[in-house]
Amino acid sequence: MRLVIVRREVGVALSMDVYADNLVAELKAIRPNWEIVEFAPQLWSRNHENLWHSGTGIRKYYERYWHHPQQVCQIEGDIYHIIDHTNAHVAYWLRRKNKPIIITCHDLVQFVYPEILKGQSRFPAFSMASWQFSVKGLRYANCVVADSSNTAKDVHEKLGIELQRIMVVPLGVEASFRPLPLAEVKSFRQQSKRFPEEICLLNIGSTHQRKNIITVLKVLKTLKDQGLSVCLWRSGGKFTTEQIAFIKEHNLDQDILDFGTVEKNILIQLYNAADVLLAPSLYEGFGLTVIEAMACGLPVITSNVSSLPEVVGNAAVLVEPMDIQAISESVVSLEQNSIYRQNLIDQGFVRAKQLTWKKSAEQLVSIYEQLTSQQSKFADAKK
Numbered sequence: 001m002r003l004v005i006v007r008r009e010v011g012v013a014l015s016m017d018v019y020a021d022n023l024v025a026e027l028k029a030i031r032p033n034w035e036i037v038e039f040a041p042q043l044w045s046r047n048h049e050n051l052w053h054s055g056t057g058i059r060k061y062y063e064r065y066w067h068h069p070q071q072v073c074q075i076e077g078d079i080y081h082i083i084d085h086t087n088a089h090v091a092y093w094l095r096r097k098n099k100p101i102i103i104t105c106h107d108l109v110q111f112v113y114p115e116i117l118k119g120q121s122r123f124p125a126f127s128m129a130s131w132q133f134s135v136k137g138l139r140y141a142n143c144v145v146a147d148s149s150n151t152a153k154d155v156h157e158k159l160g161i162e163l164q165r166i167m168v169v170p171l172g173v174e175a176s177f178r179p180l181p182l183a184e185v186k187s188f189r190q191q192s193k194r195f196p197e198e199i200c201l202l203n204i205g206s207t208h209q210r211k212n213i214i215t216v217l218k219v220l221k222t223l224k225d226q227g228l229s230v231c232l233w234r235s236g237g238k239f240t241t242e243q244i245a246f247i248k249e250h251n252l253d254q255d256i257l258d259f260g261t262v263e264k265n266i267l268i269q270l271y272n273a274a275d276v277l278l279a280p281s282l283y284e285g286f287g288l289t290v291i292e293a294m295a296c297g298l299p300v301i302t303s304n305v306s307s308l309p310e311v312v313g314n315a316a317v318l319v320e321p322m323d324i325q326a327i328s329e330s331v332v333s334l335e336q337n338s339i340y341r342q343n344l345i346d347q348g349f350v351r352a353k354q355l356t357w358k359k360s361a362e363q364l365v366s367i368y369e370q371l372t373s374q375q376s377k378f379a380d381a382k383k
Helices: 014-030 058-073 090-097 124-140 149-159 182-192 213-225 241-249 264-273 288-295 308-312 324-336 338-354 357-382
Strands: 002-006 035-039 079-082 101-105 143-146 166-168 199-205 230-236 256-258 276-279 300-303 317-319
Touching: 002 014, 014 035, 014 357, 058 090, 058 124, 079 090, 079 357, 090 101, 090 124, 101 124, 101 357, 124 149, 143 149, 143 357, 149 166, 182 264, 199 213, 199 264, 199 288, 199 324, 213 230, 213 241, 213 324, 230 264, 264 288, 276 288, 276 324, 288 300, 288 308, 288 338, 300 308, 300 324, 308 317, 317 324, 324 338
Parallel strands: 002 035, 002 079, 079 101, 101 143, 143 166, 199 230, 199 276, 230 256, 276 300, 300 317
Antiparallel strands: none
8 A cells, every 4th residue: 555645734723733744654554555645835034035025925836836736746656645635726637646645634713703813914815715625625635534523524625525524533632742750740830830829820822813712811810819829821822812802911921931932841841830711712722732731640621512521421511602700710720629620630541541542543554445445346346
């Protein structure tokens, strides 16, 4: 079997690198006799452009929507797996090879929150049109792999793809996400906490509207107003203008420790040293951070919407994402009730162990073999 993995530009989306790196490693372990070819589009910056006008970004679109698909088509394989729906446009070209195509869809957030592109693009309308052109390539996949049942539902409803062509393959959590030695955790807390009794709320990820960071900030303010010693540890994207204005208006600057984008070892320390993960997202295709936190023994408070309930099961506190009072009360309950807290931690460990990259890869192998078998039988029938 020659499997061609079509990746995103390496380094552009860390979560996609995590997805690709872990799956490829597990696939090689499960099927060591397979030849696995990885191919990613070349990352172009304005510094690379010469004959192309740097202000237009024409070169980027040429590389992404024409040159890269042509390069993929030159690679011979028995099956092709495009591991990110934003590259689904490659399927427009690949279908001519008459080989099985699998595309992983992580989410369709732009259909739900189209305004997400306003802060990311100089021309949001054009970016939306190109994004829609890409994701509609999912219709040419023999199988669409969705991270969650919620994403599978979106793929079916928003793109009209038959449910029988959609398979749910949950993400996994790396073995490196685990409880650290107490001495290491204590040392990190001493360096990062202002006071020993301080409650450390943790939030990881981007600051897009769907991540509902404003609610996290309002929870921080509410707990402060109750006289609690509390702080927020943040890692990920920079605060938006709206979020910065709220922080300044309510004098929260000194209560927030922003770690920025961190390496995995620091992220694991954050999960271990914090007191609770707040993840009140309005929409998630999966929500990998909640599982990573559980694997490290950190209690999780997250939303009761989108994919999050199916991902966490009974191992997290589920709340209405805009209910500031309920989230604040949940933080206090976890802090005051040690038995409740420990039960949640134990359930989190169980849930995290159920979601591994090995299991994800095994499901994919089953899909690959089924599709290639069907392709072989179809070819034999035509002879």
